[in-house]
Amino acid sequence: MPAEPKGVEGRAGDVVLAVGTTKGAFLFHAGGDRSAWTVDGPHFPGEEVYAVAFDQRRGAPVLWAAPGSPFFGTTLRRSDDLGVTWSNGDERAVKFPEGSELALQRIWQIRPGRADDPDSMYLGVEPSCVFESRDGGASWSPVDGFLTHEHRPYWTPGAGGLCLHTILPDPAGPDRMVVAFSTGGVYRTDDGGRSWRPRNVGVRAEFLPDKHPEFGQCVHKVVHHPARPERLFLQNHWGLYRSDDWGEQWHDIANGVPSDFGFAMAIHPTDPDTVFIVPLESDQFRCTPDARLRVYRTRDAGASWHALERGLPQHGAYETVLRDALETDEAAPAGVYFGTRSGKVFVSADDGDSWSLVTEGLPPVLCVKAAVLA
Amino acid sequence: MALTVVLPSQLRELAGGRGTIELGAHPDTVGGALEELRHEYPAIYDRILTERHEIRPHVNLFVGRNDIRWSGGLETPVPEGSELVVIPSVSGG
Numbered sequence: 111m112p113a114e115p116k117g118v119e120g121r122a123g124d125v126v127l128a129v130g131t132t133k134g135a136f137l138f139h140a141g142g143d144r145s146a147w148t149v150d151g152p153h154f155p156g157e158e159v160y161a162v163a164f165d166q167r168r169g170a171p172v173l174w175a176a177p178g179s180p181f182f183g184t185t186l187r188r189s190d191d192l193g194v195t196w197s198n199g200d201e202r203a204v205k206f207p208e209g210s211e212l213a214l215q216r217i218w219q220i221r222p223g224r225a226d227d228p229d230s231m232y233l234g235v236e237p238s239c240v241f242e243s244r245d246g247g248a249s250w251s252p253v254d255g256f257l258t259h260e261h262r263p264y265w266t267p268g269a270g271g272l273c274l275h276t277i278l279p280d281p282a283g284p285d286r287m288v289v290a291f292s293t294g295g296v297y298r299t300d301d302g303g304r305s306w307r308p309r310n311v312g313v314r315a316e317f318l319p320d321k322h323p324e325f326g327q328c329v330h331k332v333v334h335h336p337a338r339p340e341r342l343f344l345q346n347h348w349g350l351y352r353s354d355d356w357g358e359q360w361h362d363i364a365n366g367v368p369s370d371f372g373f374a375m376a377i378h379p380t381d382p383d384t385v386f387i388v389p390l391e392s393d394q395f396r397c398t399p400d401a402r403l404r405v406y407r408t409r410d411a412g413a414s415w416h417a418l419e420r421g422l423p424q425h426g427a428y429e430t431v432l433r434d435a436l437e438t439d440e441a442a443p444a445g446v447y448f449g450t451r452s453g454k455v456f457v458s459a460d461d462g463d464s465w466s467l468v469t470e471g472l473p474p475v476l477c478v479k480a481a482v483l484a
Numbered sequence: 485m486a487l488t489v490v491l492p493s494q495l496r497e498l499a500g501g502r503g504t505i506e507l508g509a510h511p512d513t514v515g516g517a518l519e520e521l522r523h524e525y526p527a528i529y530d531r532i533l534t535e536r537h538e539i540r541p542h543v544n545l546f547v548g549r550n551d552i553r554w555s556g557g558l559e560t561p562v563p564e565g566s567e568l569v570v571i572p573s574v575s576g577g
């Protein structure tokens with residue numbers, strides 16, 4: 111039997127990583143210098159954990175996870191003590207309504223809402239839909255304008271399923287939100303979720319006869335910075351893009367990368383011009399180019415990208431980093447973290463300049479989230 | 485006589501650690517038994533069926549030793565004294 115997880119007893123300023131894998135979730139814990147890590151887990155042994163999240167909008171950390179059994183479906187679990195105990199998931203609060211003809215496959219994203227509305231939360235699920243909670247995650251309902259979208263019959267699943275993996279609320283107010291899913295692309299609402307329009311002008315769909323459809327792009331991840339929320343960065347299934355106007359127009363920023371194919375993307379916590387990615391060779395060979403594990407960083411909003419490789423294996427490294435497995439924390443200098451499909455977790459405590467291996471031998475890593483405890 | 489439902493280990497947490505539960509009524513068919521399960525143990529029902537009320541693809545139901553796929557599906561009779569057995573598939577990696 112796997113080790114019995116105990117949870118984390120953290121103090122203010124400590125850093126906790128939640129790592130979701132195909133066989134459970136693991137919690138990593140370090141002091142503020144992020145030099146020595148302990149590991150706790152697996153939580154939910156045997157279950158795939160595609161989504162985890164921290165929420166500290168009310169001060170005390172709340173840890174969320176969405177374990178999914180291949181047999182008995184997905185539940186949403188909450189811990190108010192960093193994994194010492196979890197809500198038991200007795201009631202499956204996340205369900206498609208009767209008559210929708212849809213059934214929940216996976217929860218891909220758990221997203222706390224705006225900081226000034228601590229009861230708001232969102233989920234991105236498969237088949238693609240946004241669920242909303244207005245009571246801090248106690249109850250959930252699908253966003254009706256998205257559930258009944260006229261394009262729904264035409265959305266088709268990518269290799270990972272018809273997954274809605276990105277939710278970016280506008281920090282300025284409740285009306286605007288950007289979501290992204292594979293395949294479908296980027297959609298935006300400006301009226302609080304009642305209507306959604308595709309925002310994919312300039313984003314290629316290499317796998318379709320029409321390379322620039324209105325929708326149907328296979329977007330892998332979109333990030334933005336709350337201090338400049340209208341500027342979006344997008345890692346596509348072939349293509350790196352930036353939009354400066356909430357997705358009205360996208361511009362190619364694949365300047366100096368070995369490949370513009372990849373999944374993962376993360377924004378720097380304090381510098382809106384700094385973004386991290388992990389390019390992969392191609393959709394046919396989804397491994398790091400030249401068998402070298404390199405994170406690429408731009409500090410000028412995509413005008414140039416530079417390889418970060420100090421401490422990362424540069425020989426025989428056929429690694430894959432999935433869309434939610436790259437993350438930053440909010441410390442200074444920023445911590446940057448990623449996990450690989452081969453079960454390794456790497457940490458940088460200096461904005462990505464240098465890296466160290468924290469662990470190896472985990473099940474394939476699906477997602478990584480970090481929190482500096484308040 | 486109550487109908488006994490035999491649970492796999494993964495679902496016993498939802499039944500207070502028990503491996504079997506007794507339904508208060510004894511419906512005539514598997515479909516009726518699942519409706520009774522939905523009423524008495526909604527969390528266990530949700531693990532066995534989706535919100536479309538379809539048995540999850542990797543969950544198998546047996547009446548006694550008979551897989552209901554081959555014995556009438558939800559219309560499979562549940563005779564007095566029989567057990568409804570829930571068994572996950574031997575699938576996955």
